[in-house]
Amino acid sequence: MSVELKNVEKKYGKNYAIRDINLKIEKGEFFVLLGPSGSGKTTVLRCVAGLEKINNGQILIDGKDVTNLPPGNRNVAMVFQNFALYPNKTVYENLSMPIEYMRKEDREKLIEDVSKRLGINELLNRFPSELSGGQQQRVALARALVKNSKVFLMDEPLSNLDAPQRISARKLIREIQLENSITTLYVTHDQTEAMAIADKIGIISNGKIVQVGTPEEIYENPVNSFVASFFGNPPMSIIDGKIIDSNKKIGIRAEDVKIGEGKFQGTVKDIEFWGDRYLLYISFNNEEIRAFSNNKFKIGEEIKFDFKYKIIGE
């Protein structure tokens, strides 16, 4: 099933939370909506889910206009930040509710399989209040994954998990999504997660979509300095183009800086250890750039360097 938003707008009071949103998520596509806090990501998702009434525009699921349908009739599975579990039901009961129509043995097998893969199989007899935040989040995720839905809507579903759990849960979501060709709209502000999991990413800022593309397209060609300074880990360093004879801003990826020789000279201001390499902060000509280096330098050391760059639009 495809999901399409046409000119969708949502206001709270007089203020627009999202404006003129046009997106098409193809059948089976994993689409990540990425943007800073307050940019409108959750609002987009809630509108698609039917939890918010939109002020303008249209929402289509599988080509059918669902703009005025209640959430229950949209055939979507949702996982939200505040994972609403039924408090007076056990984990097992929470998981089995969406699939009560299945044969008992099939249902038990499915719950066992998904709960094992999410590491919650020991918790099936507990109540939500007896779980940590991260465990509750994994139960909410399991509930969406067992439900045989054609569309997933996920709002920061991994926000309460620790780093190793995030990576394994992310892999599981992607596996189940691919196995069943589930059209997915996934919201995050974590661009490492977005790059790892997405077929396509939409960058949102101040309620508007500013760029849509594959992770590679956005990484290589950010449309403006907002995207350039937001996307990538670390994002591009944006500096004044006059340094290389241009009136435009230029963007430099940390891996595109060659340390040790070159026409530029700067001072190492700070160093971060990244496991396989170091990230240096180098200041020169009243600018600062980030650069990856295999060697550890000293803070205050003068170094020569050169770089590849991209001209960045407004």
Ligand SMILES: Nc1ncnc2c1ncn2[C@@H]1O[C@H](COP(=O)(O)OP(=O)(O)OP(=O)(O)O)[C@@H](O)[C@H]1O
């Ligand atoms: N119920 C509401 N009433 C009034 N304003 C709201 C409401 N919900 C959201 N907003 C406003 O709409 C804008 C978009 O909020 P939204 O929650 O969609 O952002 P977000 O990108 O999901 O943020 P975060 O990453 O912090 O969750 C913000 O300015 C927010 O303050």
